[in-house]
Amino acid sequence: MKNKYDYPRPQLYRESFQSLDGEWLLNQQTIQVPYPPQAPLSCYQGEIGEHLHYQKTFILDDHMFGKEKSIHLHFGAVDQIAKVFINHQCVGEHQGGYLPFWFDITSFIQDGENLLEVQVTDQLSDLYPYGKQKKKSGGMWYTPVSGIWQSVWLEAVQSHYIQDLKITPSLDQIHLHIETTADYYQVSIVADELFLKEIFHDKDIDIDIPSSYRHLWTTENPYLYRIFIDTDNDHVESYFALRTVEVKNQDILLNGKPIFIHGVLDQGYFHDGLYLPHQMNEYEKDILRMKELGFNCLRKHIKVEPEAFYFACDQLGMLVIQDHVNNGQYHYIRDTVLPNLGFKYRLDHVRGKQLQKYIYQKHMLDTLKHLYNHPCIIGYTIFNEGWGQIQADNMYQLCQDYDSSRFYDATSGWFHQKLSDVQSEHVYFRNKVLKNKQNRPILLSECGGYTRIVDQHVYSSRHYGYGTTHSEEELTDQMIKMYEEMVLPSIDHGLCGCIYTQLSDIEDEINGLYTYDRQVCKVNKQRLLKLQKQIQKAFEEKKRI
Known part of the structure; x- marks a missing residue:
């Protein structure tokens, strides 16, 4: 490989690889794949409706030919329903927009030029996982992403592969x-x-x-x-890698030792590529930016990334808490307003939603299988703030049965049921000392979110966040005040981690540590590094490490 990120499946690298990224046709207009048509980097000028027709002609590279070789066609992700054709013959269909899939196209390939077509239907149906996408974006909901948004590639394999x-x-x-x-x-x-x-x-x-x-x-x-x-x-x-993750009493253990998760919410949006950065090594840059601020964990929020992200975290030593991607309906009053007023419990044994449950459960287990080998992933969020939440205890048990080598935050924020490895809390707009209610490690899985506008680096006329600041000094002051008033005192009561919102601005939401284009760090790096040392010292004294 010329670049370590050129190959889209680093956990199973094989030399017989041919990329199909580059110029395609979408509804008879040119588009740069793998960027979604809504992204500026796609260079797409056509309309974006619910039905998208992709076309690409290709000729197999010489090294792909060979006696008894089979040709596999891989897609990193296509949102939401994809029907794939080779030379006008259907080779298969896939549903769901966040996970890879492939087809054996050997019997459909012809000598010389071949025509690949992908018919996509994306109605942003809430039956399928959709994350933070919304047709009418705004606030904490973002521009939807349609069609192909990860690499398309071919590989040649033989009988005993x-x-x-x-x-x-x-x-x-x-x-x-x-x-x-x-x-x-x-x-x-x-x-x-x-x-x-x-x-x-x-x-x-x-x-x-x-x-x-x-x-x-x-x-x-x-x-x-x-x-x-x-x-x-x-x-x-x-x-x-050699590493273990365990939950014991009120601790999360990495390699048998208590660890404090000093993390950031990372939603994986980019100003020019939306769901993708301009280059895959931008994931490395994001990780190093957060390490420079003293953070050791990214909570990958309601999105499954290309494997380049997890590969970079594996290499650079960044812990990851991976969210499963929600489907089902979101209700602003029920899921956001009432919990923030203190109404944080409801039953989640919903009747009449068997198809929603089946699709979510399948996607959840497929995600565990897909990401299993990445040592950076230490835990998973099953449901976030009740979005699409259905039978959380059952989902928790299914996750544990498949992969007991990580911890599970079954209900992040609120609507806790009986089973979870952590007591997960979301706290915005105020600072409070957290108390242990469940004899589990406390994870402050969202907090902060203070805004700061940086002129010339704002991408919307509307602004959204959880408290206003006007300078680097003021934003840093607010963050340190939150950690000193809420995080540090809570360590004495079993707090094992804190996730600050968030890594970068995204569209209307201007509460990032960096601007949306990653050009400006909005906080004082030296002061945050000093804060990290203060947190670590308090944690080690509590745990007598």
């Missing part, structure tokens, strides 16, 4: 599950040097890491091992 990997780490070994039809395969692992090269027949194996090669993954030292897997006709590359 590695279909998937599932890597479960501990502090001294990994459990490796491999999906392949091959009778045997070879595993090679590299730390500072090659230390294992062995042939296996079982599809589930445990591999001990010798003590001399053991390096734990932490935010300060995010050590990654390289792993290579070979069958008789396939070779793939991946990576893993």
Whole structure:
């Protein structure tokens, strides 16, 4: 790879790769894929309706040809319903806008030029996950994203190819599950040097890491091992880390030690690409921007990113709390106004919404499977502020059954039911000391959100946020006051983490630590770094670390 982000699936890298990104036709007008048509970077000049017809001609690269090779067509994400055709023949359909999918198109390919067509229907139906998209954007709801919004690519595989990997780490070994039809395969692992090269027949194996090669993954030292897997006709590359996440009493433990989650809400919006940055290495820049301010965690808010984001977090040592993406209806009075007035409980055993429940549950479990191997992900948010919330206890149990190696915030903010790994609170407009009510770690999963306008870097005439400031000094003062009055005293009562709203401005919402274009840091970096050290010291004294 020329660039480490050129390949869209870093957890299962294979050399036989051909990108189809670039110029396509959308409704007979040119568009730059993978940017959604609403994004300036797409260069799309046509109308955007509920039905989108994409077209792309391509010729297979020479290295994709070979005896007994199959050709797979991959989509990173298409919102919401996609029907795919090769040379006017339907090869398959996919529903849901945030997860990857693929089709075997071998029997549809012809010599020379091929025509790929994607018919998309995006009515922003609340049956499907939709996140923060809204047809009439404003406030905390943003411009909708339609159609193709992640990379499209081809790969060539042979009969005994590695279909998937599932890597479960501990502090001294990994459990490796491999999906392949091959009778045997070879595993090679590299730390500072090659230390294992062995042939296996079982599809589930445990591999001990010798003590001399053991390096734990932490935010300060995010050590990654390289792993290579070979069958008789396939070779793939991946990576893993040694790290564990546990919940014990009122602590979240990383590698067996209590950790304070000093985090930021990250919604993954960009001024020019909306759901995508201009270049994939912009994810690295966002991570480093937050590290420069002392933060160690990003709460990825109601959006599943391209794998480049998680790859960058794995490499740079940024913890991630990943939100599942909501479907179902949002009610302003029920889900926002009343909870902020103190009405924070309601039953969520809703009748007559079986299709909504089925779609959400499937997307939730598919997300867990898709992101399983990324060590940066330490926890998941199942429901946020009641949006689409349905049978949270049941969803929590399903998540735990599939992946017990992370913690789960079942109901972030309010409408708590019986099951969750944390006591999750949202506090805006005031500072209060949080008290432990459930004998669980307290996670202040949203707070702050103070606004500051930076002239020449505002992208809407309307402004939205949770408290007004007018300068770098005033915004920094307000943040420090919140941490000193609410966060620091709450550590004594079991607070294990705090998520500040938010990483950057987004459209109307001007409460970011950076402007929407990432050109201006709106706070004082040195003062926030000093604050982080103060928080860490208080936490270590409480935990006697």
